[in-house]
Amino acid sequence: xxxxxxxxxxxxxxxxxxxxxxxxxxxxxxxxxxxxxxxxxxxxxxxxxxxxxxxxxxxxxxxxxxxxxxxxxxxxxxxxxxxxxxxxxxxxxxxxxxxxxxxxxxxxxxxxxxxxxxxxxxxxxxxxxxxxxxxxxxxxxxxxxxxxxxxxxxxxxxxxxxxxxxxxxxxxxxxxxxxxxxxxxxxxxxxxxxxxxxxxxxxxxxxxxxxxxxxxxxxxxxxxxxxxxxxxxxxxxxxxxxxxxxxxxxxxxxxxxxxxxxxxxxxxxxxxxxxxxxxxxxxxxxxxxx
Amino acid sequence: xxxxxxxxxxxxxxxxxxxxxxxxxxxxxxxxxxxxxxxxxxxxxxxxxxxxxxxxxxxxxxxxxxxxxxxxxxxxxxxxxxxxxxxxxxxxxxxxxxxxxxxxxxxxxxxxxxxxxxxxxxxxxxxxxxxxxxxxxxxxxxxxxxxxxxxxxxxxxxxxxxxxxxxxxxxxxxxxxxxxxxxxxxxxxxxxxxxxxxxxxxxxxxxxxxxxxxxxxxxxxxxxxxxxxxxxxxxxxxxxxxxxxxxxxxxxxxxxxxxxxxxxxxxxxxxxxxxxxxxxxxxxxxxxxxxxxxxxxxxxxxxxxxxxxxxxxxxxxxxxxxxxxxxxxxxxxxxxxxxxxxxxxxxxxxxxxxxxxxxxxxxxxxxxxxxxxxxxxxxxxxxxxxxxxxxxxxxxxxxxxxxxxxxxxxxxxxxxxxxxxxxxxxxxxxxxxxxxxxxxxxxxxxxxxxxxxxxxxxxxxxxxxxxxxxxxxxxxxxxxxxxxxxxxxxxxxxxxxxxxxxxxxxxxxxxxxxxxxxxxxxxxxx
Numbered sequence: 001x002x003x004x005x006x007x008x009x010x011x012x013x014x015x016x017x018x019x020x021x022x023x024x025x026x027x028x029x030x031x032x033x034x035x036x037x038x039x040x041x042x043x044x045x046x047x048x049x050x051x052x053x054x055x056x057x058x059x060x061x062x063x064x065x066x067x068x069x070x071x072x073x074x075x076x077x078x079x080x081x082x083x084x085x086x087x088x089x090x091x092x093x094x095x096x097x098x099x100x101x102x103x104x105x106x107x108x109x110x111x112x113x114x115x116x117x118x119x120x121x122x123x124x125x126x127x128x129x130x131x132x133x134x135x136x137x138x139x140x141x142x143x144x145x146x147x148x149x150x151x152x153x154x155x156x157x158x159x160x161x162x163x164x165x166x167x168x169x170x171x172x173x174x175x176x177x178x179x180x181x182x183x184x185x186x187x188x189x190x191x192x193x194x195x196x197x198x199x200x201x202x203x204x205x206x207x208x209x210x211x212x213x214x215x216x217x218x219x220x221x222x223x224x225x226x227x228x229x230x231x232x233x234x235x236x237x238x239x240x241x242x243x244x245x246x247x248x249x250x251x252x253x254x255x256x257x258x259x260x261x262x263x264x265x266x267x268x269x270x271x272x273x274x275x276x277x278x279x280x281x282x283x284x285x286x287x288x289x290x
Numbered sequence: 291x292x293x294x295x296x297x298x299x300x301x302x303x304x305x306x307x308x309x310x311x312x313x314x315x316x317x318x319x320x321x322x323x324x325x326x327x328x329x330x331x332x333x334x335x336x337x338x339x340x341x342x343x344x345x346x347x348x349x350x351x352x353x354x355x356x357x358x359x360x361x362x363x364x365x366x367x368x369x370x371x372x373x374x375x376x377x378x379x380x381x382x383x384x385x386x387x388x389x390x391x392x393x394x395x396x397x398x399x400x401x402x403x404x405x406x407x408x409x410x411x412x413x414x415x416x417x418x419x420x421x422x423x424x425x426x427x428x429x430x431x432x433x434x435x436x437x438x439x440x441x442x443x444x445x446x447x448x449x450x451x452x453x454x455x456x457x458x459x460x461x462x463x464x465x466x467x468x469x470x471x472x473x474x475x476x477x478x479x480x481x482x483x484x485x486x487x488x489x490x491x492x493x494x495x496x497x498x499x500x501x502x503x504x505x506x507x508x509x510x511x512x513x514x515x516x517x518x519x520x521x522x523x524x525x526x527x528x529x530x531x532x533x534x535x536x537x538x539x540x541x542x543x544x545x546x547x548x549x550x551x552x553x554x555x556x557x558x559x560x561x562x563x564x565x566x567x568x569x570x571x572x573x574x575x576x577x578x579x580x581x582x583x584x585x586x587x588x589x590x591x592x593x594x595x596x597x598x599x600x601x602x603x604x605x606x607x608x609x610x611x612x613x614x615x616x617x618x619x620x621x622x623x624x625x626x627x628x629x630x631x632x633x634x635x636x637x638x639x640x641x642x643x644x645x646x647x648x649x650x651x652x653x654x655x656x657x658x659x660x661x662x663x664x665x666x667x668x669x670x671x672x673x674x675x676x677x678x679x680x681x682x683x684x685x686x687x688x689x690x691x692x693x694x695x696x697x698x699x700x701x702x703x704x705x706x707x708x709x710x711x712x713x714x715x716x717x718x719x720x721x722x723x724x725x726x727x728x729x730x731x732x733x734x735x736x737x738x739x740x741x742x743x744x745x746x747x748x749x750x751x752x753x754x755x756x757x758x759x760x761x762x763x764x765x766x767x768x769x770x771x772x773x774x775x776x777x778x779x780x781x782x783x784x785x786x787x788x789x790x791x792x793x794x795x796x797x798x799x800x801x802x803x804x805x806x807x808x809x810x811x812x813x814x815x816x
Contacts, residue, residue: 011607014605015608015609018602018603018605018608019610021602022603022610022614022618025599025614025618026614026617026618028675029617029618029620029621029675029679030617030620032621032629032632032633032636032675033620033624035632035636035643036632094364094366094367094370095367097363097364097366097367098363098364098367098368100363101360101361101363101364105359105360107357107360107361110360115800115803117371118799119796119799119800120371120375120376120379122732122736122792122795122796122799123379123788123792123796124736124738124765124768124788124791124792124795125378126738126765126768126769126772126788127382127385127768127772127781127784127785127788128378128379128381128382129378130772130781131377131378131381131382132374132378135338135373135374135377135378138330138333138335138338141333141335142326142329142330142333142335143326156370156374157374159370159374160370160371160373160374160375161371161374161375162367162370162371163364163367163368163370163371163375165729217625220625221625221626221627223627223739224739239625239627239628242627242628243627243631246631254635257631258632261624261628261632264625264628265623265624265625265628268623268624268625269620269623269624271623272619272622272623273616273619273623276615276616276619279683280683280686280687
């Protein structure tokens with residue numbers, strides 16, 4: 001049968017089954033998202049919606065979200081963006097500075113340090129949370145601006161993780177830049193700092209953007225640390241705030257949760273879809289370069 | 291054009307003003323560190339003070355020593371890493387060898403001090419007849435008379451006042467008892483008989499405390515415990531037992547234990563308990579095997595689906611390829627905390643949209659959160675949804691990096707599509723993506739967020755001596771020991787299990803170093 005088809009028909013068939021499979025896969029991928037969209041427009045605030053289009057479509061949940069003083073949604077959103085942005089800028093700066101000597105300088109303990117950094121990353125941090133809580137409490141007793149319930153304290157703890165897998169990604173990218181470039185500058189008497197800032201940093205821009213985005217997204221989505229270190233509702237970032245709607249402390253407000261989740265996910269979704277190719281490049285860098 | 295010299299750039303010994311600037315900066319840092327460490331000691335945070343001081347000393351050394359120039363670049367990162375990553379890890383390791391937890395939260399001295407404050411009413415002790423008074427705020431006062439005819443006035447929390455020094459006394463009756471004290475009015479017999487509160491009030495201070503024992507009698511409290519520093523024992527005067535500390539628990543010769551002890555090193559006890567205790571062993575085998583199955587299946591499923599998608603839609607001639615890929619990426623673009631909670635709602639047995647649909651189509655409603663195997667399947671489905679886009683991205687990049695001529699050569703040799711996939715594509719991919727597969731395994735091995743937010747480790751294993759569920763993995767099991775509400779915290783045991791998890795994932799990570807390219811790359815240009 002298939003052998004009788006013309007070349008064009010075969011191509012068409014090849015596209016058709018791929019599209020068919022794509023419909024099933026896309027259905028799986030966006031099913032929960034559709035359900036969230038539906039729940040966010042459903043004023044009954046419940047889980048029990050089998051219908052995709054609810055009976056009384058309305059913006060009640062969105063209004064509730066923006067107009068309830070006990071749940072300062074916009075403050076949460078702003079907190080999240082603020083915390084994630086500051087963490088990202090500081091963390092990327094720390095990482096790129098630390099990655100430079102790992103790529104360009106040879107020193108004792110270099111390999112050991114690289115391995116150690118990775119091992120620290122795989123330590124299950126759950127119980128270390130107790131120590132971090134104590135640590136931030138004590139910091140707060142000495143410098144109140146860095147204590148519990150402050151964004152600065154939270155950011156400080158996030159920066160503890162800056163020297164992590166990203167060092168490997170960054171070092172990998174440094175390694176791809178030919179050393180001839182540095183060497184010719186060295187002949188002209190340039191210092192490491194000059195080579196770093198004037199030659200390499202501009203070339204590093206793509207990976208800096210990618211690692212920055214990944215750090216931003218990771219911080220934006222963090223829950224546990226923020227939940228432990230922040231106490232008052234106005235200080236919450238979005239993820240901790242949204243969790244209130246689903247926890248038993250108040251009657252569960254699934255509609256508001258869905259609306260908040262959609263608004264909260266939108267910035268990240270946009271970033272991903274717009275910069276898909278760059279992010280893919282960054283993610284695959286460590287694995288498939290060369 | 292001179293000859294190209296292969297030399298390293300000069301490490302800046304610097305001009306005069308640069309050196310001065312660096313020294314001034316160092317001076318500022320040192321000033322801050324010294325102030326901070328002193329403040330820490332003043333607050334009683336001994337450990338924090340020591341860590342800060344050591345970090346400060348290290349900073350000085352790195353900035354001043356010339357051969358540590360490379361470390362200067364990462365100094366800030368190292369300081370933060372030491373403070374907020376390494377230090378908490380070291381504390382966790384330390385805690386694993388102690389009994390730290392509920393009942394063992396205090397230091398030894400604190401626990402002794404607390405016991406020394408405890409009072410009891412001795413049988414014979416200083417006895418008084420009492421008269422009660424009450425004011426408008428429902429506060430009480432007592433007029434006490436002992437056998438020798440001495441009288442005292444007693445308020446809660448204040449030392450006893452001898453009658454001669456008492457002020458505001460009203461008219462005395464024939465027994466020498468005032469009718470009122472200040473704004474306090476004397477209780478009459480009926481009030482005394484019906485009042486239940488006054489019995490619970492302690493009058494006087496901890497040292498001379500007086501409590502009511504009967505309708506007529508009140509008696510002075512005496513210290514319940516005495517600490518014998520030489521023998522290191524606590525003596526209970528009430529029952530005469532002598533308690534000695536055993537692994538941080540005050541234990542008497544009869545085997546009685548006091549309600550709380552103190553932090554103490556217990557050596558490898560937590561570890562041996564983990565492996566030997568029958569209470570823990572019950573669910574343990576199940577938890578560990580599910581932990582491995584969960585991590586392996588998660589990686590296998592997400593990688594497979596990701597690879598299949600990347601392989602099918604790698605063809606650039608397919609119309610709408612970009613749109614399909616964007617849609618398929620969506621699960622990756624929403625913070626997982628949100629989507630896990632959403633899936634939890636969708637899998638709800640009664641209201642969930644999944645069972646609603648299954649019911650209307652097939653008239654079945656699987657008990658996802660009750661039936662252990664169904665719960666595991668649900669978790670794997672959710673994790674597949676969460677994880678496949680990552681491998682879709684990775685493998686689509688990796689596929690493009692496989693040289694085209696390999697496939698051409700295979701075609702000439704007469705290989706078909708399936709052969710090409712299993713002989714060329716897969717092996718090439720596994721080489722390049724291998725480290726990420728291992729990393730994903732390690733990540734899922736400790737995927738606390740998913741297990742906890744989706745189902746809290748449930749459904750519970752019945753008759754399990756410790757709290758454990760069928761979907762618990764080690765790290766969520768640890769949560770039960772350290773944070774779960776309503777049960778005694780056992781940080782020591784939790785920390786010990788944490789270390790066991792770490793040994794497992796560290797071994798896997800180091801194994802990966804040895805057998806993949808990542809390791810070679812570190813070494814290659816050394």
